[in-house]
Amino acid sequence: MPCRFGIYSVFVLVCLFFFLASAGNGEPLSGPDDPPGLTVPLHKSARLILEDKPEKAVPVLRNLLKNYPDYAMVHFLLGLAYGKLDENVRAVAEEKKALVLNPKSEAARVSLGIALGNTGHFRQEIRSERQALALNPKDEMAWEAIGWAYASRRNWRLARASEEAAIKLRKSDPSAHMVLGVALAHLGFPEEGLSEEKTAALLDPEDRGVKRAIAWISTILHPVKEGSGGQGRFNPLLAPDNGPDIPGSPSTQAPANPNNNANGTLRAPVGH
Secondary structure: OOOOHHHHHHHHHHHHHHHHOOOOOOOOOOOOOOOHHHHHHHHHHHHHHHOOOHHHHHHHHHHHHHHOOOOHHHHHHHHHHHHHOOOHHHHHHHHHHHHHHOOOOHHHHHHHHHHHHHOOOHHHHHHHHHHHHHHOOOOHHHHHHHHHHHHHOOOHHHHHHHHHHHHHHOOOOHHHHHHHHHHHHHOOOHHHHHHHHHHHHHHOOOOHHHHHHHHHHHHHHOOOOOOOOOOOOOOHHHOOOOOOOOOOOOOOOOOOOOOOOOOOOOOOOOOO
8 A cells, every 4th residue: 555655744744834833823732731841852753753754753752652641742743753654553543542632633633534544444534534624624634635535436526626625725735736637637637637747746846656647647648559548447546656667658757738838737627
């Protein structure tokens, strides 16, 4: 099961930046009534995760749990760290503990959903993300994550609608553009799908999922031989990151598309 490191990275970045910069809104990392021994290591672990050093955050957070086992934020951050390390079963367990302690934590619900999806439990992911959206209908990461789950279940229409909602809230999310592109291609709009992938590639040039999606859509637009185009059953979202190239695709470079704008932002009318 390929894990959504791109989604996790964007989620962690947005989430922790918001917490560290919080001025009384949302879910701050710590509060004025928290024990003095909690605040400093909690912020330290958050910064380690933000700096892409989750392996260093885990021991800090596990040590915190010895003295503060009933703090939802400690479990939430530990779940994030495990998710970044691709230890998704542990991530699920920690986010569930965080939600027992703080059922209204939309961030923990989004993180739980991503971890559930990374273990192949897409129905449960959809449920978790819907619960997050019930708390905040404008949670962009919840929309993006639920779109990924719908696409993983091959429900391309709902995937498309979900990623459209995510992009409407934040246009700079590469994962949302990537999933939207795959959904559009499956729904019969490969040119528009390729345009979305180009946008995703501009936002995150190193994302392997985007490169796979571009290669696959290229086989639809420019089949190598008669009968080889389409690859209709192929889902780039579930292809292994270290797997072979898309069958029939000579490269992962997108061919020129005369119908696209120079910045690759042309999109189909629509209803990550």
